[in-house]
Amino acid sequence: MAILTGRPGPGTSPPPADLSSTGRFGDRVFHGLSTGSGIVVIGLVTAVGAFLLAQALPALVRNDANFLTDRVWQVDGDPLRFGIPDLLWVTVISSLVAMVIALPVAIGVALYLTEYAPPRLARPFAYLVDLLAAVPSIVYGLWGATIIITYVAPVQTFLGSVLGWIPLFSTENAITGTIFLASIVLAVMILPIITAISREVFAQTPLTHKEGALALGATRWEMIRTTVLPFGTPGTISAAMLGLGRALGETIAVSLIMGTTNGAFSWSLFSGGETFASRIANNAQEFDTPTKAGAFIAAGLVLFVLTFVVNAMARVVIERRKAFAE
Amino acid sequence: MAQRIDVKDLNIYYDRFKAVEDVSMTIEARSVTAFIGPSGCGKSTVLRTLNRMHEVIPKATVTGTVDLNGRNLYDRDVDPVAVRRTVGMVFQRPNPFPTMSISDNVAAGLKLGGERNKAVLAEAVERSLRGANLWNEVKDRLDKPGAGLSGGQQQRLCIARAIAVEPQVLLMDEPCSALDPISTLAIEDLIEEIKTNYTIVIVTHNMQQAARVSDRTAFFNLAATGKPGRLVEMDDTTKIFSNPGRKETEDYISGRFG
Ligand SMILES: Nc1ncnc2c1ncn2[C@@H]1O[C@H](COP(=O)(O)OP(=O)(O)OP(=O)(O)O)[C@@H](O)[C@H]1O
Ligand SMILES: [Mg+2]
Numbered sequence: 001m002a003i004l005t006g007r008p009g010p011g012t013s014p015p016p017a018d019l020s021s022t023g024r025f026g027d028r029v030f031h032g033l034s035t036g037s038g039i040v041v042i043g044l045v046t047a048v049g050a051f052l053l054a055q056a057l058p059a060l061v062r063n064d065a066n067f068l069t070d071r072v073w074q075v076d077g078d079p080l081r082f083g084i085p086d087l088l089w090v091t092v093i094s095s096l097v098a099m100v101i102a103l104p105v106a107i108g109v110a111l112y113l114t115e116y117a118p119p120r121l122a123r124p125f126a127y128l129v130d131l132l133a134a135v136p137s138i139v140y141g142l143w144g145a146t147i148i149i150t151y152v153a154p155v156q157t158f159l160g161s162v163l164g165w166i167p168l169f170s171t172e173n174a175i176t177g178t179i180f181l182a183s184i185v186l187a188v189m190i191l192p193i194i195t196a197i198s199r200e201v202f203a204q205t206p207l208t209h210k211e212g213a214l215a216l217g218a219t220r221w222e223m224i225r226t227t228v229l230p231f232g233t234p235g236t237i238s239a240a241m242l243g244l245g246r247a248l249g250e251t252i253a254v255s256l257i258m259g260t261t262n263g264a265f266s267w268s269l270f271s272g273g274e275t276f277a278s279r280i281a282n283n284a285q286e287f288d289t290p291t292k293a294g295a296f297i298a299a300g301l302v303l304f305v306l307t308f309v310v311n312a313m314a315r316v317v318i319e320r321r322k323a324f325a326e
Numbered sequence: 327m328a329q330r331i332d333v334k335d336l337n338i339y340y341d342r343f344k345a346v347e348d349v350s351m352t353i354e355a356r357s358v359t360a361f362i363g364p365s366g367c368g369k370s371t372v373l374r375t376l377n378r379m380h381e382v383i384p385k386a387t388v389t390g391t392v393d394l395n396g397r398n399l400y401d402r403d404v405d406p407v408a409v410r411r412t413v414g415m416v417f418q419r420p421n422p423f424p425t426m427s428i429s430d431n432v433a434a435g436l437k438l439g440g441e442r443n444k445a446v447l448a449e450a451v452e453r454s455l456r457g458a459n460l461w462n463e464v465k466d467r468l469d470k471p472g473a474g475l476s477g478g479q480q481q482r483l484c485i486a487r488a489i490a491v492e493p494q495v496l497l498m499d500e501p502c503s504a505l506d507p508i509s510t511l512a513i514e515d516l517i518e519e520i521k522t523n524y525t526i527v528i529v530t531h532n533m534q535q536a537a538r539v540s541d542r543t544a545f546f547n548l549a550a551t552g553k554p555g556r557l558v559e560m561d562d563t564t565k566i567f568s569n570p571g572r573k574e575t576e577d578y579i580s581g582r583f584g
Binding site for chain 1 (some may be wrong): 376377379382384390407408410411414417419421422423424425426434435438439484487488
């Protein structure tokens with residue numbers, strides 16, 4: 001949260017550095033402190049990356065398969081043969097689908113809370129949504145694997161019968177603990193963070209903009225479309241990316257829900273698989289040799305890079321929007 | 327197209343608080359009417375009832391009638407959205423839509439009204455920007471953000487945005503208070519030019535400005551803080567500033583307001 005609220009939103013462009021520093025004692029202390037903590041954070045991130053790389057390298061060197069393209073995972077014995085495309089696919093697709101499901105719901109809820117709900121109702125409702133974030137992920141996992149699964153099955157059957165010709169919705173290798181089910185549970189898990197941040201940025205839309213639209217003869221929805229949504233777009237994008245980042249790394253709920261398939265790989269949402277995180281968690285007891293553990297750490301490294309790239313992309317989008325925002 | 331406005335027995339409330347009491351007045355078509363009076367006397371409040379922007383504020387209510395073109399704006403079957411397309415408004419702080427380009431800002435009202443034809447929109451953008459005396463300054467950067475203009479240019483952009491939908495009435499709430507003298511003059515000249523086509527109501531704290539631009543002046547006052555504001559008198563501007571009918575008006579205008 002702190003990272004996000006600390007971001008200069010539209011309308012507050014930071015002053016040039018040479019103007020903000022006056023050389024007073026307090027300024028110098030604060031300047032030193034903030035530079036220092038910045039360096040510490042960068043150092044930590046670099047150290048984590050270096051650690052992962054150092055641990056993964058021996059395994060990668062001994063890898064007989066192509067790490068990026070070969071769909072095998074044999075880490076017993078020597079040489080090892082392992083590659084990540086299946087993990088990458090399942091991780092990315094399950095998180096993306098979760099975000100695609102969660103984002104419109106979150107925007108709708110946030111708009112309802114800021115623009116439509118009577119104040120008396122908005123507060124408790126917002127509190128309720130926030131409470132969703134307090135539910136431990138193991139509970140989500142159990143909930144998905146035991147309860148939601150029964151409701152999702154007919155939806156899957158229906159989608160499969162209508163859209164089955166698209167590989168993404170093929171029911172050929174259908175199992176019960178599907179990627180689709182995991183996505184739905186992930187969507188619920190990332191809903192509160194996306195809602196909370198969107199709500200915050202929507203609520204900051206300047207009243208003068210909203211009144212300007214209304215005075216032009218905009219209906220309430222048109223007012224939202226011309227002022228609230230554009231104003232909130234950068235914030236909503238970063239909220240979505242943050243949600244995506246969470247979904248990418250979610251471990252325990254996914255490993256409880258998704259059935260692992262060792263058989264034929266499929267592009268379908270209605271099949272199982274493992275994400276980076278769930279594969280590592282599912283095999284935690286097997287880290288008996290450094291090289292074997294290294295294979296899993298290599299997978300963790302890719303997850304690390306992936307999350308990094310997602311955040312970087314969010315920044316790029318936000319920077320581009322900023323040119324137009326005030 | 328310009329219309330006269332008949333206000334009768336207007337009482338305006340913010341929740342339980344009665345902000346303005348018993349205002350009745352006639353605002354003439356094709357003229358400039360100035361609202362003057364001390365801070366908090368309800369000038370903005372009255373102005374915002376003329377295009378039903380008052381009710382945008384939660385729990386804000388109005389009693390009485392505002393007749394435009396012989397039709398009460400507060401009749402049950404009148405759509406406030408339609409009212410606001412007929413009665414345009416310019417705010418104290420320039421408020422162009424920050425995510426829109428200059429031309430999109432001007433075209434915003436027309437697009438809301440459903441106009442999609444590019445040629446029609448482009449024509450309206452040029453006409454409105456010319457009308458707001460801004461065309462020459464921005465014609466080479468119509469696709470740049472409106473927020474990149476100076477304060478005075480932004481306010482003229484907002485005027486262009488308001489007149490693009492060809493309203494019958496234009497309400498202005500202290501449109502120059504955030505501007506420098508040169509920009510203020512530009513906007514006063516503009517008001518002078520467009521008053522032949524519009525009914526204009528302007529709120530101002532600047533007596534010289536009221537005297538310069540308006541034909542009629544309405545003086546509002548309040549008995550004491552916490553009491554509702556009321557209309558003290560309304561007359562030709564020359565009369566109000568030379569020979570007002572009421573002592574409190576004279577005191578206010580001559581700066582002896584206590
Ligand atoms: N949104 C609001 N909620 C509650 N009360 C309000 C609101 N806006 C204005 N008021 C009250 O209504 C009264 C009239 O306010 P208004 O803004 O119309 O005065 P004004 O004449 O425009 O003053 P100024 O010259 O300072 O702009 C004041 O007592 C004010 O406190
Ligand atoms: Mg005011």
